[in-house]
């Protein structure tokens with residue numbers, strides 16, 4: 001088996017579109033937790049959930065923690081693992097049809113980028129995780145909202 005230090009990529013700011021939905025609840029939240037638990041999530045990586053639901057950062061963290069306790073292969077959530085992960089999780093309320101929401105997201109990403117060590121200004125350092133319905137046509141992509149990146 002490969003050692004974690006050989007497999008861990010550079011830190012990034014990860015945006016989860018559809019963060020309040022079922023795919024995030026069942027799959028993405030447990031996957032991120034287990035990557036972190038196995039020390040495969042790069043130091044400095046932060047995650048931003050995007051959705052229309054009106055969560056605060058803390059409410060979103062509590063929501064994900066409940067999801068992990070329900071669906072993770074390893075549970076209950078280990079307190080020390082969770083505490084270090086939770087501080088990297090944020091939420092941004094917005095709708096795909098609202099360019100202003102993406103502008104606000106871009107500003108938030110820039111602030112978080114500095115926190116994660118900087119250097120995240122290229123797309124490769126901001127991988128979007130799509131957990132949204134595949135339509136309508138304004139599904140979140142850099143080509144539709146270029147100023148976001």
Ligand SMILES: NC(=O)c1ccc[n+]([C@@H]2O[C@H](COP(=O)([O-])OP(=O)(O)OC[C@H]3O[C@@H](n4cnc5c(N)ncnc54)[C@H](OP(=O)(O)O)[C@@H]3O)[C@@H](O)[C@H]2O)c1
Pocket residue numbers: 017018019020021022023024026027050051052053054094095096097130131132133134
């Ligand atoms: N669930 C699974 O296990 C699973 C497995 C494989 C593939 N998938 C695929 O993953 C995708 C998502 O499925 P899901 O089950 O997670 O659906 P879901 O529970 O309905 O969640 C949809 C997510 O997209 C967000 N969303 C929808 N329209 C939006 C808009 N206009 N602006 C901003 N956010 C919007 C919702 O936010 P709000 O609710 O906050 O509005 C919610 O977070 C689908 O394409 C599905 O086929 C799902």
